[in-house]
Amino acid sequence: MAILIDEETRVIVQGITGREAVTFTRGMLDYGTKVVAGVTPGKEGQEVYGVPVYDCVKTALKNHEANTCIVSVPPAFAKDATFEAIDAGIKLINVFTERIPRADVIEMLALAKQRGSRIIGPNSLGMISPRRVKLGSIGGPANECDKAFTPGDVAVLSRSGGMLVETCSQLSLNGIGQSIAINIGGDPIIGSTFYELLPLLERDPQTKVIVLFCEPGTVQEETTAKFVTETSYSKPIVAFIAGKFVDSMPGMRFGHAAVIVHGEIGSTKAKAQIMKEAGIRVVDYHSQIVTEVRKILGEIS
């Protein structure tokens, strides 16, 4: 078992006829993900690699069983598409779309909360439970996914999609597999932050260690540290914080929309300190993630 996705995951891709969605639909099908339908208004009756396309999520649900949606539509329509998925009763929604206006994002998240749906993203490339199932474009084509991701007991959560793959690739090369790998999204406001996923991982019997790939900006890491302390979180956490140089360049944006430091707020220095105080093992170099995880796995067994 892993969290959020498993063999029972049945996916509808909203915006399936778009350039990127066509590519990642291929990747998901090849990886064995059950993509049961796609939605693009006005294109009902078409197919994408054999996946039938419908105008509406509800029509798709009349013809297929599904429990998960991927939203990959242009930013201006992302709120509506997400509302549509929530209203259709979908409980897991992975929002792939980047650059959705904040005003729309907070409404998407508020409605999801009211109706008991979980949103991963926006600006998330997806997630993968190695050799079982994957959502979105994470890892690229299926053969590339097999090189980077291997099954095991480390959960990896990352604010960066590319570095999620890199981190898992490093772990896999060193014989350490993953239970789940999630790109939580690079935006300042997202549906599932680190600390909102930690409770699920704590209950997951497969997960023994958690790795967090952190970036400057927002107070997500700080809030996570507080959560770990307050709940006496039981599983070991290793964290790497990229972009330390950003601390000395306040007001400048680097990389993701959320990567901007205002004075002390959002600085990697502040993050590292509070995370260490919470007992999270913060490493200086990315390659030390492997060393630290191996050490912990040795201690556990």
Added chain:
Amino acid sequence: MRLYEFEAKNILAAHGIPIPRGRVIDKPEVAREVAEGIGGPVALKAQVLTTGRGKVGGVKFVSSHAQAEVTAAQMFEAKVKGYPVEKILIEEKLELKQELYVGAAYDEMEKKRIMIYGDMGGVDINEVSQKHPEKIGKVLIDPFIGFQPYQAKELCCISTVSPQISKALQSVMLKVWEIFVKFEATLTEINPLGVTKDGKLVVCDAHIEIEDDALFRQKKRLEEFDIKEREDKARPPTEFEMKAAEIDEADYRGVAGRVTEFDGNLGLLIGAGGGSLTTFDAVLNHGGKPANYCEVGGNAPTRKIYNLAKLILAKPGVTGLAVITNVYSNSRVDFLARGVIKAMVELGIDPKSYPLLFRSAGAFEEDGYAILRKYGVKYYGRETPMDEAARLAVEMMREKE
């Protein structure tokens, strides 16, 4: 996109919030005439997109109108925190008895909008929040209900202003909320909101930031206020950065840009988002001197990579290049290799003898490595960690010295 003070004030005024009498000038010759029109002592405020200009000579008060022209001329000549001064706002000098704060923003962790009132204005609100928490009121707003009059009333409970002013203050709060939502701002702040000696509220300084990602549906509204779309950075972009931005904008597919210039000798072609942050840190930690920061990813086509590589390689002072990316899943290693080699060949650089470090892996890696082998370039794949590749690049530069 941050608005200039005068633009923000125009919006506030159009919504019925009082602003000081004043006018914007773009040359010193008209300063005297404008000052005379206002009458009495005036303030000259440099219009620059940065905070804290008052401390570095960006705000000056004059009592004689002839002096206004002299001061304006000096202000146009000087730079404020590196920004050239193209416009000056001349305003009546206000006599205040109290300064307040009203702001609307996003609370990222609560995932909601927030309204903030400060019974103390004119200073950094975060500082007030820490030192005098009793003077700050905050309320999180339900996105489906919005900021309601009773919430404005509640925020005013901590206020020390008179009941009449309190009423006006609540009205200002509701208008700030209206503007914040309507213009899709990420911040709408009046700081300070002054209380004049005769008991009137007036906007002393205002700060509005419109969300970049919402500009596509705000164009018309901004045009009504004669506000043009622009990119803002914490400092003005350099020529090198502007050229890089052109390369990135020339093709909508993928990213090969987001360049920040540094003054080192090691050119960097790194990617993508988190990968660039990781690599840049590692280069610095190992004692390297980067010539630039950049991001390459999202399946950028060869042409874009080639143009960016050429720009970096041709940058004065660059004597080596490190191409380091995370394991690519949706970008192609062969595009990356081809772009770099093509740029070198065209600049007459021999890829075999030039200090070049290449570390990338993932989609189409075999095709990419084949190109590098053909030109005699040593490369590293996924088995070499990114920070190790950064260390090797720094070592390569040292050996050359």
